[in-house]
Amino acid sequence: GIKKHILVIPGDGIGPEVTTWGKAVLEQIGKDFGHEFTFDEALMGHAAIEVTGEPLPDETLAKAKASDAILFGAIGHIKYDNDPSAKVRPEQGLLKIRKELGLYANLRPIMLFDELLGASSLKAEILKGTDILFFRELTGDVYFGEKKRSEDRNTASDLMIYHRYEVERIATKAFEAARVRGKRLCSVDKANVLEASRLWREVVQELAKQYPDVETEHMFIDNAAMQLVKNPKKFDVVLTANLFGDILTDEASQIAGSMGMLASASVGDGTGFFEPIHGSAHDIAGQDKANPLASILSVALMFEISFGLKEEAKKITDAIDKALKDGYRTGDIADATTDKAKILGTEAMGQKVLEYLS
Amino acid sequence: GIKKHILVIPGDGIGPEVTTWGKAVLEQIGKDFGHEFTFDEALMGHAAIEVTGEPLPDETLAKAKASDAILFGAIGHIKYDNDPSAKVRPEQGLLKIRKELGLYANLRPIMLFDELLGASSLKAEILKGTDILFFRELTGDVYFGEKKRSEDRNTASDLMIYHRYEVERIATKAFEAARVRGKRLCSVDKANVLEASRLWREVVQELAKQYPDVETEHMFIDNAAMQLVKNPKKFDVVLTANLFGDILTDEASQIAGSMGMLASASVGDGTGFFEPIHGSAHDIAGQDKANPLASILSVALMFEISFGLKEEAKKITDAIDKALKDGYRTGDIADATTDKAKILGTEAMGQKVLEYLS
Numbered sequence: 001g002i003k004k005h006i007l008v009i010p011g012d013g014i015g016p017e018v019t020t021w022g023k024a025v026l027e028q029i030g031k032d033f034g035h036e037f038t039f040d041e042a043l044m045g046h047a048a049i050e051v052t053g054e055p056l057p058d059e060t061l062a063k064a065k066a067s068d069a070i071l072f073g074a075i076g077h078i079k080y081d082n083d084p085s086a087k088v089r090p091e092q093g094l095l096k097i098r099k100e101l102g103l104y105a106n107l108r109p110i111m112l113f114d115e116l117l118g119a120s121s122l123k124a125e126i127l128k129g130t131d132i133l134f135f136r137e138l139t140g141d142v143y144f145g146e147k148k149r150s151e152d153r154n155t156a157s158d159l160m161i162y163h164r165y166e167v168e169r170i171a172t173k174a175f176e177a178a179r180v181r182g183k184r185l186c187s188v189d190k191a192n193v194l195e196a197s198r199l200w201r202e203v204v205q206e207l208a209k210q211y212p213d214v215e216t217e218h219m220f221i222d223n224a225a226m227q228l229v230k231n232p233k234k235f236d237v238v239l240t241a242n243l244f245g246d247i248l249t250d251e252a253s254q255i256a257g258s259m260g261m262l263a264s265a266s267v268g269d270g271t272g273f274f275e276p277i278h279g280s281a282h283d284i285a286g287q288d289k290a291n292p293l294a295s296i297l298s299v300a301l302m303f304e305i306s307f308g309l310k311e312e313a314k315k316i317t318d319a320i321d322k323a324l325k326d327g328y329r330t331g332d333i334a335d336a337t338t339d340k341a342k343i344l345g346t347e348a349m350g351q352k353v354l355e356y357l358s
Numbered sequence: 359g360i361k362k363h364i365l366v367i368p369g370d371g372i373g374p375e376v377t378t379w380g381k382a383v384l385e386q387i388g389k390d391f392g393h394e395f396t397f398d399e400a401l402m403g404h405a406a407i408e409v410t411g412e413p414l415p416d417e418t419l420a421k422a423k424a425s426d427a428i429l430f431g432a433i434g435h436i437k438y439d440n441d442p443s444a445k446v447r448p449e450q451g452l453l454k455i456r457k458e459l460g461l462y463a464n465l466r467p468i469m470l471f472d473e474l475l476g477a478s479s480l481k482a483e484i485l486k487g488t489d490i491l492f493f494r495e496l497t498g499d500v501y502f503g504e505k506k507r508s509e510d511r512n513t514a515s516d517l518m519i520y521h522r523y524e525v526e527r528i529a530t531k532a533f534e535a536a537r538v539r540g541k542r543l544c545s546v547d548k549a550n551v552l553e554a555s556r557l558w559r560e561v562v563q564e565l566a567k568q569y570p571d572v573e574t575e576h577m578f579i580d581n582a583a584m585q586l587v588k589n590p591k592k593f594d595v596v597l598t599a600n601l602f603g604d605i606l607t608d609e610a611s612q613i614a615g616s617m618g619m620l621a622s623a624s625v626g627d628g629t630g631f632f633e634p635i636h637g638s639a640h641d642i643a644g645q646d647k648a649n650p651l652a653s654i655l656s657v658a659l660m661f662e663i664s665f666g667l668k669e670e671a672k673k674i675t676d677a678i679d680k681a682l683k684d685g686y687r688t689g690d691i692a693d694a695t696t697d698k699a700k701i702l703g704t705e706a707m708g709q710k711v712l713e714y715l716s
């Protein structure tokens with residue numbers, strides 16, 4: 001068995017309630033497979049601002065650096081969303097930890113559980129067979145470029161900027177992944193308008209020469225946003241910048257039936273960071289309504305990517321698969337055909353997965 | 359009857375073949391309703407580069423300024439797309455004419471023809487009843503901010519920038535439209551990360567006070583990209599910046615069944631500019647395969663928006679509706695249930711619409 005120290009950062013909104021179940025699954029698998037996991041917990045986002053005034057306290061960052069993997073919940077609060085002039089914002093915590101830990105590659109697999117084909121707004125025949133792995137760049141772009149507001153507050157700007165090495169390192173990861181998957185890579189940019197995209201395209205074109213076994217395609221972001229709905233099956237590995245990746249992966253969540261089903265792994269220079277792609281969803285926080293499966297799937301990704309333990313990862317996805325096959329659903333993935341008695345809250349769904357694990 | 363001078367700019371790829379039919383419908387309606395239209399033609403994009411070396415020749419700009427309305431086809435060529443270092447690019451022509459004519463508001467109505475519900479990748483019950491009008495800002499944002507490439511070519515940037523007056527003028531148009539439509543406005547931004555978005559949100563919030571009859575909502579772009587697929591009916595007027603609007607409206611084209619069905623109007627300080635939202639589609643250019651309906655619908659928008667002639671606009675959309683009801687389709691909007699004999703090429707579909715007009 002392995003020995004690992006995990007930092008749990010529940011975060012804001014539904015973060016704490018879903019993360020409880022991700023952690024429970026980690027513990028369960030640890031017992032079953034004889035791994036030794038120790039845990040610590042830390043604050044980030046609105047939860048941290050409330051206590052320390054900072055969205056990412058130094059203590060959290062220190063704990064993060066000292067851990068082998070991080071399980072994160074969600075970030076954000078409506079209070080700041082409606083106050084565009086707020087100086088301190090929860091999201092700054094997430095952006096800063098990504099930067100500080102060098103988490104430049106955000107992997108977002110679009111997993112399709114057959115049972116959820118009906119839960120999507122897309123037609124089943126369009127969805128069936130879809131299997132996409134997104135590589136979203138995570139520490140550059142307009143997210144981290146200089147932000148300015150004029151003295152009179154009438155002009156605001158953000159710098160969209162990329163350096164060659166930033167594109168190279170994430171593109172390399174994406175090509176390596178494509179090589180052992182469907183051997184197709186689609187790089188998404190807006191090179192017909194943006195200079196940053198032209199650099200992006202140049203670097204990907206150059207790198208593509210080293211991967212002659214991978215079929216490389218370049219697509220404009222507007223077209224990609226359209227093709228993803230029109231014909232998602234055409235994609236295998238999708239490589240894109242921070243902002244475009246943010247948009248495309250949320251859009252792609254509809255392929256999986258719900259945002260509540262999608263996990264992500266952020267990796268790079270050090271400790272891996274695992275989180276659902278859904279947000280803090282304050283409208284349903286504390287109501288036992290949130291879907292814990294994305295947090296549990298984040299743990300499956302942790303086993304696969306940070307610990308290299310595929311069997312454990314498969315055990316988790318199989319348990320979820322069985323729960324879905326037996327008809328259990330949270331509200332977000334229920335449809336007209338769902339047996340009402342099998343629509344579960346957060347707790348009950350978390351428990352179900354634990355049951356199916358044993 | 360009115361008297362108007364129209365500039366036709368066929369542009370690149372399928373532009374010329376579809377624009378032929380937009381123009382033919384203009385002439386037909388002119389005859390039927392006793393309007394007097396005179397026409398001129400000009401080059402833009404790759405077509406212009408080939409002849410003059412410039413994507414927007416001075417002559418084209420002069421003719422544009424002297425006209426009452428412009429009917430445009432499409433822009434772009436694969437040759438430049440794959441050459442990120444090209445200095446002169448077709449798209450610069452389109453961006454420049456938007457800027458020079460002060461076309462700051464791009465209106466993109468998502469029209470849903472009942473007959474095409476089956477052609478979409480979205481389920482019919484998700485689509486039915488959808489009626490969205492996008493207001494995309496068109497002369498600011500990262501499209502027009504300063505572009506830089508470092509001496510060593512390893513760093514590239516584009517400035518995402520907005521000024522208060524730019525947000526105000528497009529937001530005002532969107533609020534005015536919402537007031538006479540469904541009275542709901544959704545402003546899309548990324549205010550949790552971008553300073554330009556925070557200015558955007560501030561301005562929209564302020565303006566909203568003057569429109570208490572309009573229900574105003576703010577949504578992050580990632581969420582909007584998701585909601586548009588999940589539940590398009592929830593939107594009425596969508597207001598957004600240049601880049602986000604580019605992405606969202608292409609994505610929304612799947613709601614209408616195909617990009618080949620969507621028209622757009624760009625308006626602002628002077629002459630209105632009407633174009634399909636589809637691109638140059640070089641892969642099918644010159645093959646009599648392109649759908650001319652978006653160009654014809656652009657002419658309907660011209661009647662409604664530039665000339666204030668609703669009856670003429672309705673005559674055009676009714677003719678298209680009838681052609682669709684009778685089962686006629688171009689390839690892009692055909693589905694498994696389409697009578698093969700009624701799948702038409704560009705010319706035949708254009709002719710059909712002319713027939714149904716009379």
Ligand SMILES: CC(C)[C@H](C(=O)O)[C@@H](O)C(=O)O
Pocket residue numbers: 075076091094246550551580
């Ligand atoms: C919360 C926000 C800053 C974040 C982002 O835009 O990266 C989120 O949307 C995500 O995708 O992880």
Ligand SMILES: CC(C)[C@H](C(=O)O)[C@@H](O)C(=O)O
Pocket residue numbers: 192193222433434449452604
């Ligand atoms: C061709 C391109 C520059 C253009 C844009 O991005 O604005 C196009 O995609 C559009 O939407 O009109």
